[in-house]
Amino acid sequence: MNTIIKTTELVKIFRETAQEVCAVNNVSLSINEGEFTAIVGPSGSGKTTLLNLIGGLDKATSGSIVIDGQDISSLSEKRITEFRLHNIGFIFQAYNLIPVLTAKENVSFVMDLQGRKKSEIDRRATELLTSVGLGDRMNSRPAKLSGGQQQRVAVARALASKPKFILADEPTANLDSKSAANLLDMMERLNKQENVTFIFSTHDPRIMAKARRIVTLEDGKTVNDEAR
Amino acid sequence: MITSLAWKNIWRNRTRSSVILGAIALGLFCGVYINSFMTGWMYTTVDDDINNHLSHIQIHDTAFSANNDISAYFPREKVEAAVGESGLVTAASYRLSLTAMLASANNAVGITAKAVFPEDEKAVSTIWQNIADTMGAYLPDDARTAIVISKKTADKLKVKLKSKIVLTFQDTNGDMQSLALRVSGIYKTANGMKDEATVYVRYSDVFPVTGLPENVFHEAALRTADLETCRQADARLKTLLPDMDVKDWGENEPALEMSLAMTEFFGVIILAIFLFALSFGIINTMLMAVLERTRELGMLGAIGMSKRRIFNMIMLETALLTFVGSLVGIIIGTALIVPSLSSGIDLTPFMGDQFEDYGFGSIIYPVLNVKMFVQIIALVIIAGILSAIYPARKALKLKPLEAMRN
Incomplete structure (x- = not known):
């Protein structure tokens, strides 16, 4: 198995006036291609901060993050944005779709940013939306879709750029139990069938139940790293 | 796709965009109409003066121009020969x-x-x-x-x-x-x-x-085919008759020529003032649009849309808003002016013939010319770009993570 993410002694300190908060404290972690990993822990344990650091959305105070051989801690803001576009897929808790675009356009948008050909974009967006069960809702705008359907579109969008891995921050937090179960089944299928690497930050026991590796954080430190 | 997204973004808040589009259209309509009316007024006055009083070119003996002395005359053959040689006088x-x-x-x-x-x-x-x-x-x-x-x-x-x-x-x-x-x-x-x-x-x-x-x-009063030929004939006759006082209509009536230039200049200034005032409305609208979408703009940055592209998208939204509003205003303004191009606008019912006391006609024939449209389009482009910069810079300063937490 290829290691696609390797963090070494990763530290993130937030400074708030006179106080320092160490959100991520010396975390060293390796994640291999094809993993279905959940980062869990109580609120304030540093899950989301760790995910943001791995996703290049935040800068570490110290330590390194190497993704597929590339140390992203040293990249400029411009380069890291470009890196995210081609290497990382994101699924957000609040779906964060573009409301004025249809489901298909939302999925196509990332590929358009990558500069792919229109015919390829069209074909892949159709394939992805069909694979997440929204083949019949491609021309619907987010407002016309349920929460579960919107999150499926977000999954399709995250996959569209052919990323090395997908970071999902509390993807089921806003969904009812049925939608959450369906979404998880779909992501598990994508992981097993297409070897898509998923890394979740979550409280959701349903995700924990399906995850094949659980990394537990407390006060920013890794307190448990368990493969199943 | 960014152009398509920019266009759709404009219509997220239909009422707000319609109001600002309407304001831009109204401003441009007024600008086009006033410009066309004022320029037409001056052109009408110039045409009337040339046709009735000034002719295109007048030639006098230099002493006559100085003191209207009856003895300051010129022989007809001398001027006739020069006029014939110029070949530009009708x-x-x-x-x-x-x-x-x-x-x-x-x-x-x-x-x-x-x-x-x-x-x-x-x-x-x-x-x-x-x-x-x-x-x-x-x-x-x-x-x-x-x-x-x-x-x-x-x-x-x-x-x-x-x-x-x-x-x-x-x-x-x-x-x-x-x-x-x-x-x-x-x-x-x-x-x-x-x-x-x-x-x-x-x-x-x-x-x-x-x-x-x-x-x-x-005095020799001369007509040429048009104002452009008049300029050429004037230059030619000045060369052929160096010891005589050759003047085109503008030199004979410098105030009239200056009024024409000033009218065209003020037309541009008025339009620039309209657009300057409108640009505050455009900036306000776009600023609201950016601030309302802070979270979404952060998400776009997170998924890999570069700051340059986000900046360009906001610039494009502002530019589209400005250009569409301007286009509507120009079309309406032009459509309302076209019928009066030949029939003129008679001000007599409102003002009587008081303008005539000051040398201006009471029937105004508006003018639509390429120069005016070029000036308007140039001003619209400048206003559009200037209005776009501030909201786009706001968007440029957003950091994806902070923006998504908004």
Whole structure:
């Protein structure tokens, strides 16, 4: 198995006036291609901060993050944005779709940013939306879709750029139990069938139940790293 | 796809975008209309003055230009030769120009009497067309000692058609000469000031008492095909007649030429002020649009949309908003102006003929020209870009993570 993410002694300190908060404290972690990993822990344990650091959305105070051989801690803001576009897929808790675009356009948008050909974009967006069960809702705008359907579109969008891995921050937090179960089944299928690497930050026991590796954080430190 | 997204973003808040689009359209409509109206007003005034009074080019002896001395004349052949050589003049009228007193039984006024050959004069001046059907004719052959005066002069002298009036002037010897003339026609042009100052008499009636030699004149009035040819002819004649005073209409009436240039300039300034005021509305609208979408713009940055692309998208949204509003305004403005291009806009019901007292016509023929549209489009582009920069810079400063936490 290829290691696609390797963090070494990763530290993130937030400074708030006179106080320092160490959100991520010396975390060293390796994640291999094809993993279905959940980062869990109580609120304030540093899950989301760790995910943001791995996703290049935040800068570490110290330590390194190497993704597929590339140390992203040293990249400029411009380069890291470009890196995210081609290497990382994101699924957000609040779906964060573009409301004025249809489901298909939302999925196509990332590929358009990558500069792919229109015919390829069209074909892949159709394939992805069909694979997440929204083949019949491609021309619907987010407002016309349920929460579960919107999150499926977000999954399709995250996959569209052919990323090395997908970071999902509390993807089921806003969904009812049925939608959450369906979404998880779909992501598990994508992981097993297409070897898509998923890394979740979550409280959701349903995700924990399906995850094949659980990394537990407390006060920013890794307190448990368990493969199943 | 970014263009398509920018366009869709504009319509997220239909009411807000419609209001600002309407404001831009209204501003541009007013700008186009006022510009066209004012330019047309000045062009109408210039055309009227050229057609009735100034002609395109006038040639005088330099001494005559300085003091209107009756003895400062030029031989016709000299000017005729130069005019023929220039090849750019379509008609010429040679005149004697006499500073004179015109008196009726009731009043007397100082005027300039132009002694002309009626048929030649008709080819350079449209005064004869400004004599109403009931107001006689332009120096008819069958009338003895005829004079054509303006309505204003007739009112001052309290004379009517066929009234007898006396023209008094100094001949070349300094002796006063008086001619009894009958009013053969009363004209009225849009320029009341010039109407008051000028009367027309036949050369054959006046010449014998002037003391001037034959075939000499004070003034050559020339017509060319158009204003561009006028400029060329003026330059050519200045070269051919270096010792004479050759002036085109603008040099004869510098205030008129300056008014035309100023009107065009102020038209642009007015439009620029409209757009400057509108740009605050555009900035406000786009700023609201950016602030409302902070979270979404953060998400776009997170998934890999570069800051340059986000900046360009906001610039494009602002530009589209400005250009669409401007286009609507220009189209409406143009559509409303087109019908009055040939028929003109008659201001008489609102203002009477008071403009004529100051040399301006009361019927305005608006003008639509390429130059005006180029100026408008250039101003719109500048305003669009300037309005776009501030909201786009706001978007540029957003950090994806902080923006998504918004």
